[in-house]
Amino acid sequence: GKDDAWWRSAVVYQIYPRSFADSDGDGIGDLDGITGRLDHLAELGVDVLWLSPVYPSPQDDNGYDISDYQDIDPVFGDLTAFDRLLAAVHGRGMRLIMDLVVNHTSDEHPWFRESRDPGSPKRDWYWWRPPRDGREPNNWGSFFSGPAWTRDPASGAYYLHLFSPKQPDLNWENPEVREAVYAMMRWWLDRGVDGFRMDVINLVSKDPALPDGVLRGDGPYGDGSPSYVCGPRIHEYLREMHREVMARYPGRLLTVGEMPGVTVEQARLFTDPDHAELDMVFQFEHVGLDHGAHKFDPRPLRLTELKASLGRWQTGLADVGWNSLYWNNHDQPRVVSRFGDDGPRHRTRSATMLATVLHLHRGTPYVYQGEELGMANAPLRTIEDFRDIESLNHYAQALGAGAAPEDVLPGLRAMGRDNARTPMQWDASPQAGFTTGIPWLPVNPDHIEVNAAAAYADPGSVFHHYRRLIALRHSEPAVVHGDFTMLLPDDERVYAFTRHHEGTTLLVVGNFTGDTVTVDLPGGWEDAELLLGNGPSVPAEDGRTVLAPWEARVHRRI
Ligand code: ISL
Structure with a gap:
């Protein structure tokens, strides 16, 4: 029956390949590095690995800007290394899911390059619009600061990008786009992968009228989200995707849609097995509770609000649908620093308390690399310490609007995505066992104490607590079904x-x-x-x- 889908008792582990393990000393993690560290994951007991993007990419947004959906970026390896990893994962009885980033491509993807020509058959694969009064076609702002539109000097037209200008949005209204995506998905599934984490998948359906949004804050941009968050055709598209892709691999896959702004009511529809769309979604309510006017304006969490929020999701998806459970991913600050206490006295206890509370909820838990070690936020000081496009753009925009660095940096330090992206801490050696070279982002100096080798040796470590939580899910039906x-x-x-x-x-x-x-x-x-x-x-x-x-x-x- 649909209540015994395998992923209900599974725990998923997210790998951010750039920062997990570097096998060739170039300072960037890679596929062979992951293959060499599978003992760690098997020992932890996780069932599924989710790989953040490893496809060819200009790396404007660390691989969430893809220029070829059916290959591996040389920085991570090649398809042979991928097949080796997949076979090794399967050999240990684990599964592997890929990141599917199809709201947008890179501007260097051949589809977008072709589409720059107004006469090309690919023109309609993206959202091209003529200028309005010599300016952007509407007032939407992008998630990474600045307008959601960039003008192409060749044609004088603008293209839509909800994220960076190097991430043009695909036009899902065009059935050829959808067919190309489904064919690509089947190609990976036929290669042996076990499902997908779908990047901002609830943003793919836009109101084609692209109306202005209500002005927000004191900035110049309107909020376009009513036109693209769970847009008019989103359920139609996901049902079509299920029919064209997922239904052909019955019982085997795990699909999870990343959905900023999704409501409980929408999530019920997306995850109701009778609707045949997705297995589960990532919602963002609980990781927005400590945001003020925006995410870089943090305020303290109120525990009563966290309980009210997670409690509503538990109730809302109790009889129909299914929750995913997470504190961390590559976009969020480290939970021990955010909701716990990363000082030496309380780090282990607060990290294991947070893990216990999360993993005992009803739903499928996700562990983000390093969370199982109690890894903490990075010691980010000046803007030179940051690498992430979201933080760099926010800083430039705020300073351009007259803010002082000392007013902007505290928010970036607390909430910046680089916190999650420092290298995995394998041991106490100078680069934490991550690389023999110079890491692309410095290792956290706390790796002298906080590292996997030390954690294995200590039965009271965060690692062994996660291992026990995962084992409990596998042995106690009330954890899964209660x-x-x-x-x-x-x-x-x-x-x-x-x-x-x-x-x-x-x-x-x-x-x-x-x-x-x-x-x-x-x-x-x-x-x-x-x-x-x-x-x-x-x-x-x-x-x-x-x-x-x-x-x-x-x-x-x-
Ligand atoms: O972290 C965020 C910025 O505040 C989120 O809005 C995030 O951008 C959003 O959840 C979408 O994230 C996903 O798509 C982005 C990519 O940068 C993120 O890394 C990815 O998880 C664009 O592909």
Whole structure:
């Protein structure tokens, strides 16, 4: 039945290939580097690897700007190295999914090069529009600062790019575009890959009228999102994709759509098996709760808001659809620095508390490389320390508008995507075992303490806690199938919930503070089995539960 799809009990591990393992000393991670580190992933126990893009690319957005969908960028290896990796992954009983970036291509993709000619049959594959009053066709801003339109001097027309000017948006209204995408997907699946993580897939359907957006903030740009977030034909396109691609590989694939701005109601439709669209989606609500006016204007997280948000997603996708669960990816700051405490005293405990709370929710958990070591944000100081296009553009735009560096840098340090992209910390050697050369982004100096070799040797490490959480998902059906009930919704310090399945109930509690807290939990749990914890616990006092700083516990009652 559809309730026993294999990915419901799976854990996915995201690899950012540039920063995972470098086999040839050029300072950039590669496919052979990944193949050489599969012991780490097998030991952790994950079921699926997701590779961020490894296709040929000018690397304007680290590979999310693709110039050839059916090859490997030489910096990462070649198709032979890819086939070796895939065979090795399968040989260990794991699966491999690819990043599918089809909202846009690189401006160096042959399709876009052809489409620059107004007479070309590819002209309609992208969003070309004539100037309006000598300027951009509408007022939309791009996700990476600046307008969402760039003028091509050759024809005088503008093309749409929701991201960088080197990432022109494909026109999915054109059926030839969709057919080309589906054929490319089948080519990878026939090669043996097991599914896709689909980049901003809920942005591919645009209102072809491309109307102006409402002006936002004090900037010059309008908010175009009502015209392209879950646009008019999105469900039609995904159903068509399912019919033309996924349905041909029944029972085998995992598909997850990355969907900024998706609502619970929309997510139910996308992930309802009866709709035959996607298996699950990445939503962004919980990683937006600490944003102020924009993402580089952070504010403290309120635990009650986190619980309300994740709780609504648990309830909203309880009977129909399925959640994906994540704290981290290559676009988010490190969770131990963001919602935990990355200082020496509390790093391990806060990282393992956050892991416990997330992994005990109902849904498929995603682990981002280094999260299983408790890797922390990078020590980014001046703008020279940043590499990411989003941060660099935001800085230039803010300074252009009159801001001072010291007003802009704190937001970039806290939220910048480079935090997630420092090299994987394998050992305590000078480049953390990532490369024998000079890494493209410096290794975090904390790798002297925080690294995989040290973690293997310490049974109390973050790594071994993730390993136990993953093993628990594989052995305890209530983790996979149990229903979800939030407890203590108004408590600003403690995250607590139960999961219930066929006579088994799990109680999960996590202390989101660095203080010892006393909390009243529902009765009947006093003598329950402690299934998993993250360190020494404090005894109850007068029947009240006492939690040590950043403590997490999972109890079971049968
Ligand atoms: O991190 C973000 C900027 O605040 C998000 O808006 C992010 O850009 C959005 O989630 C889409 O992300 C995906 O598509 C981008 C790429 O830069 C990201 O790395 C990718 O995950 C464009 O392909």
